[in-house]
Amino acid sequence: MLQSSSGPRPIRQTAGAVGAVALIALGAAPAVADGGSAAVRLGAVAPMDGVKPGSSVDVPVTFTNTGTAAADKVWLSYTVTRGLSHTELPSNCLRYEVPAYDEEPSRSEAVCEFDQTVKPGTVYAPEKALTLKVLDHALYDRLRVVVETTEPGLDDNASEPVRGTAPAVELVERPDATPAGPSGDHPDWDDANVKVTADNTADFKVTGDRLKGGVGDTVGLKVKFTNAGPGWVLRDGTVSVTKVRIKMPAGTTVTKGHGYCDKVTPGTYECGTSESWENEGGSETYTFKLRIDKAVPGTKGSVALAGEPRPFDGNTADDTAAITLAVAGGGGSTGGSGSTTGGSGSTGGSGGSSTSTPSAGAGSGDGSSGGDSTGGTSNSPSAEGDLASTGSGSTLPLAGAAAAAVAAGAGAVLVARRRRAARP
Template identity: 35%
Template sequence: MKKPSTGRVTRLGACAAVAGLVTVGLTAAPALADSDQLWVNASPWQLVLPKASDAGPQPAPTTLSLSLSHDNVANQVVDGRLTVDISGLAGIAEVTWPENCAPAGTTAVCSVAEVPASGNDSTVKVPVTVRAAVGAAVGASGRISYQATATTTTGEQLTAGENWTDVRVASGPDLSVAALPPSTGVAPGATVPVPVSAVNKGDQPANGVQVTYYVTRGLTLDGLAPQCVSAPAGEGEGPIHPVTKIDCAYDVVVAPGETFALPSPVTATVAAYGLYERVDVGVQARDGAEDLQPEDNGTVKAVTVTNTADFAVRGARLTAAAGETVTAQVTFRNRGPAWVANLSSGEPVGRVDVTVPPGATATAVPDACEPRTADGGWWESEVRTGAPRYLCNLPIWVAEKQTVALPFQLRIDTVVTGAKGAVVLTPPYGTEPLPFDPNPANDKARIVLNPAA
C-alpha cells in the first residue's frame, strides 16, 4: 500500500488560482478511536537523477527525504525502525546514508526515536542522498523499497504497508529553487524582500531561465525586470482579481553546478488591505528542456500582515400572513480594512449558520447553504428545502467592504408573533474565533417574523 506524497509547496499556478488549492490529504481518519496506522513518507515521490559524468566533476546528489508518521493523534508512537532496501539500484545509483541509519550490504535500518502523527511534524527524519552511478545509461531505472515498524507506548506493534520510490537516470537541467523564509508581523505599507535563486543540479545547461510569480492581491512586486509581463490569474469579481501572474524571461545560460540569481533585487510591498499574502515562485529552463526534478522548481514566500477584517452578519425583520412567502435577505459583510483569502487551502473564509424561525418553512435557499437538523446534524432528506437549519459557505476570498447576499424564501405556515431565527457567523471549521475579526459582537443577528408592535 503506497501512501501518496505531497510536494514541497502548494503552488497557486497549478490550477485556477481563484478556485484555491486543497492540499492532498495523506490519509483518512482512523475508523476506531484506538486504531492506528504507520506510514513511510518519501519526498519526492520519484527520483530522476542526472547522468553521471564519465570524467570530471559529478552532478550534485539528490536528497530523498524519508520520514515516518502515524494516524491516531491520541497515540504516542516511539522506536521507529525504517528498513531501506537499495538492492534494486545495483549499477544504477549510489546512496549515502545519514547518521541515524545503520547500513549492511544493500539495506540499512534507520532509527526514528519518536514518530509524529500525520500532519503534525514535517521535519525530515532520514535524509538519504542519491546520485547516478558512473556508467549508468540514460533511461536506466530501479527502485528503493521500504519497510517500517514502530511501537505505541501502550505496547501495540505498528507495521507500515508496502512503499517504494522509483529511480530513473536522465539527462538535462535541474533547476532547484532556494526556499524563501516566511515574513510575519508585517505592517501594511511595509516592504519585504523576495530574492529568487536556483542552482542547476542537472548534467546539462539551462539555456535561458523563465521566472513565474503568482502574487496575491495584497502584495505588489517592485524591482521587476522591464521584460516582465503581468496578467490576472483565474477569474475575479468585477475589477478585483485575487492573484496576478507575472512572467519574466532571462537570456542567461546556467551551467551544471552554477546558480541563477535575479539581476536586481525584487521586493513585495503590502497594501493597506493585506492580511494573509503569498508569492509563489516557479523557475524553469526556457529552451523547453525537461527539468529532471520539477518538484523543486518552486517555492512560496508567505507574508502574514498585522491587520484586521471585521466580519459581520445581518438578519431581517419581516411581516407576513399565514400562507404567504417572504424573502429573508441574510447578508454577510467584510467591513475591512483587510481582505481575507484562503487561496492555498480552498476553504471558505467562514460560514453563516442560519436557523429558520418557528412557524416558517424554507422553500428556497442559496446554493451555498447545506441543510442541517435543528441540532446541526446531517439532513438525511434528498430535498434541500424544509430543513430547520442551514450552514452556508462563504467564498474562499472576500475583498474589503464586500457583501455576500444569502436570500432565504420563507413560507409562513403559522403566524408566531416575534418568531426568531438565529444568524451566526462561524469559522470554516472548528469553534475557535476568527483570529483577524476584532469585533465578534456583530457576528450574530436574527431573522424576526411578525415582530410585536
C-alpha cells in the same frame, strides 16, 4: 523570449497561480547547451509573517543548476495574489495581470528572463532581489516563485504583458550558498509556494431581517454576510471564507431554500461563501421563502457567524443578528440579538429544491456557497429544507365554517372560505 504587448502572445496553460502546476510553453525547447542536460532547483524561500501594509519587502531567491550541462538561459517568475503588487521591474522582466477564474483569485505575475550561461553545480541569484509592495488590504496572501529552463507562455486569460522600465539585472554566482538538492520529476522547472501574512484585520459581520405577514402567507427572507475590511481574506484550497448559521423563526416552514445553504437541523441552515476568498467590502446574500404556519408570540430567528477561526476579527459585536417576525392578528415579535430554535411546531415535509450559479468573480457578492465544505467547488447547489409537501406554499385552506338559519324550513348551509397566501 516572452513578447510584450506589441507582439504575438504565447500561451500558458495553468491550474492556478498559487498551486504547484507545470508551465507548458507551445513549441518551446529547454535552453540547454550541447552535451548532458541542465536541471534547476530553487533554494528555500521562507514564509513572510507580520509584514506591514504600505511597506515593501524583498524576495530573496536562489537556485542551483543540479544537472550535468550548462543552461544557456533561464527564467524566474513571481506570482502574487491581490494583497501584494510588483514595484518597478527591471527591463528584462514582463508583468501581466490575470483576473479571478476557475476558483482562483486574481493575481499579478512578473516573468524575468536571464540570457546568460548557468553552469552545472553552481548556485545563482539575481544581483538585485525583486521587491513587492504590501497593499492596504493585504492579510493572507500568496507568492509563487518558479525557475525554469523552458520559456514560459502566458495564461489564457492574462492581460497584455508590460515590460519593466528599471535597468536590467543579471544573475550572479553565490559560492557561499549551499547548493539545492537533486531535482524532482520535472528537472526543467521548480517552484515554491510562500505564505505572506500581513499585520492587518478584517471585520466580518452579518445582518438579519424583519418579516411580517399573516398566517398562511409566504414571505421572503434575506440575510447578509459582509467583509467590512480593511483586509481581504483568502483561505487555503476550497475552504469557505466563513459559514453563516441561520435559525428560522418558530411557526414557519421553509418552502424555498438558498441554493448554497444546507439544512443542519429542522429550521436551521448553514451557508458558506461563493469562493475561498472575500474581498474587502465584498458580501454574500442568502435568500429564503418562509410560510407562516401559525402565530407564535415573540418569535424570532437569528443569524450568526460560524466556521473557520477568525483571529483577524476583533469585533464580535456584529457577529450575530436577529430575524424578527410580526404575524398580523397573532401578536407581534420583538427584536434583540438572541435566538430560538426555528421551525418547531411547523408543518410540511420534504421536497422541492432551488439552484443557484455561484459568482466567478472575486468578492463580487452576487452569489454564495456553503455546506460542510465550501469555496466554489466544494458544495453542490442544493436546497433541502422544511419544504411543504406541495413545494409551493401558495394555497392554505382555512378550516372554518359558519352555519346560518334561513326561513321557511330551509336547512343549514355550510360556507367555506379559502384564502390564497400572498407571495412577497
